[in-house]
Amino acid sequence: MLIFATSDKGGTGRSVTSCNMAYRRALQGEAVAYLDFDFGSPTAGAIFDVPKAERGVDASGLHSYFTKHTEAQQLDTALHSDSDTLRDLPRISGASRLVLLPGDKDGGEFSISADMPARCAQLFLKLDREFDLCIVDLSAGRSYAVDLVLEATARPELAALTSRWLVFHRWTKQHILAAHGLVFGEKGLLKAGERRGHDPQKLNNSVRYVRTAVVDLGVDQESVTRPAQGAWLRAYDQKLREQADKLRMGRARLAGQIPYDPMLQWSEQVIDDSDVSGLKIANQATVQAFEDLAAKLSDERFWEGL
């Protein structure tokens, strides 16, 4: 299965959420490949705490795979990460591998040449032979990377692979509108996909939304102290829900809701239960949200046509 993670704007927590989602799936026993398609600024190496790929690798990253025709390097996070969480993964019973395909340092965006979509499809096919799940982290906004994967997934050799899209956005009025534009706009995903041979209806059925940095109103948050503030927030939250519903981004299409977590705002990293129970630096709700999102990826009923 291919999961494409994209967002309307930067700063949505798309990468850190996707990395944690990848970790959760590997923990559940699935071999996971994480592809850093954010060619301009590869960040997954930093989130997975892989020193040699912190801002991308020196050679044979994904950028070189496309522009220089080198092999795409695979870094098993259990071997290359400095994070105890990832290093311990193989020792957890029933867990599988989490492999990073990093971007290149100083990669930059590139224009798509004629052979790249086939090459991209080749890479996805190759990874599908080995990995249960491939998470492709696309950069924020419209980019060549989005066009590339749309063109690759329209190719007949990828017809048998399941492709799903997660659109990340913050839970504000502006971000909801921007995410809507990213999918439904004139230059949006569906229009761009249609031009490349996708059925826009089917493509839309493969898109779900992830709301990030959501203030959890059910929990007694330090930040919400005055009753008037709480009431206003609840009312505004309701308005946002109505807006999302109207834009076809409502509950039925909601893959996950990631609470605002101060720790992740400062340090984008993979967290596990010990960060919650032992060190107590992350919130249980955050880990739970990652877990729920990870579970949703393969919940067929959730992805059925709407």
Add this chain to the structure above:
Amino acid sequence: MTAVDVSYDEMTQSARVEAVPLSHLSVETGHLYLEDFADGDRRIARQLEQAAPWLEAATKRTRKRFGRNARISTCFLVDDYSPSGPVDDQPKPSEVVDIVTTAADQAGFKIDYLAREAGCAIACERPYSGPRDQSPLANIVAGLIVEEAAVGANGSRPPTAQTGWLSNGERSPAVSVAMDAPQWEPPEEFGKYRHSVFVDIELWSQDSNLQSAERQYSCSLLSAVWQLLRLGLLRDAGKAVAKPYRFGSGEGFPDLWQQLPSITQLTSDAAPFAAYQALSVLPPHFRAAEHAAEIIIDHLRFDKAVLKQTADRARDETNAVTLPDNPVGRVSHLFFDDVHVTRND
């Protein structure tokens, strides 16, 4: 080292290579487009007139070198590969055969074989042939191309011949529209002598909007196929291809070009179509495509068994013939000029 299993396992496909009958010399006396026949027989008459003395000279020379019984055949190529007009406007094969044989008679020689260019893309051995008895010759030849290695090529990158282009050197680095366009560097011919003659050949084009679109082969590649057929060097899984077909006395020509065999034998006592040497006497505008065809042939990996079979056959002639290792060394051209006697008609 070609077939890994040969010495150990049973092979279902035998490595047997069918032999092709060979003349000493094959002379291509003309090459015309179907549209050219619209102007009547003037053009063809002029072309054959021009070719006649060279054919005579070549015949004399061949007999002198290889003996009085040296086998010589003549042929004529009609380009029906991508006709521009509608099918109805095309001259029928029987009409073209009449025009060509009459013109050859007037020029003082006989044309033994009529070949068609589309039959070089896909070989047909019989009239009205279907996919079962056809051979995709252009595909086969394209598949035999081994691109020359640039200095530094270690196998990491895929060959670019897959893109439908073949060059005889190293291309100038692509200049992109990006702001940091690299400094221009010239292309360079491999093994150049002081200066380069760099040639980049389009082998085929393909409509990129249609994924299943068929390749439209260039006349450079089809010329290479044509020359290789004339040298008797092409096989399809060991089988000889595009064997000439002779219509029986009561058998009429088909109406459509695509229903015609690749090579039609016109004279009953013709020497074999393929030959040790192939001479093409052509108008000058074919020069570029013929040069390109030579470069293509120079980049082919030939079946060793076919080369050996041909060389052995040549050596066994009454007057033994020594063939060069390099097939291109068996092809010669004569591009005649466009100078004419001024006529007052």
Add this chain to the structure above:
Amino acid sequence: MSHATTDRDPIPAVPDDGAQPLLGFGEVRTCLIQNLAGLSPSASVALMQLTPGSPVSKVDRPTRRVVSPEQVTGVDCRLHVAREGRGRAIGTVLSHAVVTNGRILQGTAHAALASATAKERREWRHYLRQPGVVEVLGSPKPHNVMDGYLTDASPARGLDLASISDRIIDEVQQSDRLDHTTALRTGTAVVRWAATLAQEAKPTVGIAKSDIPNFHVIRLNGSPEDLPMLIRFCEEFALHEWLLTTVQDVIVPRAEADIARDRDPLDSLLFALNELAPLWMPPTHLSPDMKALWEAMESRTHYSRLFERQVARIRDLRDQVKIRPPRRF
């Protein structure tokens, strides 16, 4: 590389057949074909028709083995030489694909290294006349060239047979003759090998363990005429090694984890028993030399016994599942 005399030799009069290979290099990749069902014999042949007009070879017993025509790739590069010495390699590398029983795909790239027949690069058609031969300019010692090749990292600095064998796998896997459905998620195993070739040398084999998962290194000896047999040996070794790794490291642990988590492991267990186990067919019938090589390898690795043990374990797991099916069946 040099025979003792080449330094003073002029360009030989008959250069083309003079080159005696001193080394054979190769790399084999093994993986599962990306197709839900196993391929029929005719589908396997069609898939292996990589070069139109060139025959595909096919053997039906003891396992069905279909081999593509050789593909030719030109190279002109520095060799990665261990310790000291430099060499430039010019010529062509051959590569072919093999389908076994319509299920397993192998991509092999190989070349025979010989001393150069001239002091500089020759016309391209010279190299085309000896497909699979790479001529070495310069005079590095063959064992340094061999060690350099076997230890070359990725991305390769010298002759990159890895990319060539990888590319042929990708090309086949992308074919529109396949449905591109992954029947079982497994890795691609890599075997890199090098052979020292000398007239009259007896074939021998040594297998080195590597730290990199799914990567094996083989050193061989033999005469130049043995090269096809050595290539075949490496392909057979690679196939069997892949089978063992797949059942031992993929199927058995996954089934155990599935059972522990109440998930159904039966599909992959049956796949192993029905599709993979019958492929264990050591190539000892091919020739006495092959038999000797195989037995030498077996005596060190005990692969057959390890494989039998894994298959027995799979049968146990299957029986266990049949007796007590998982709850979410």
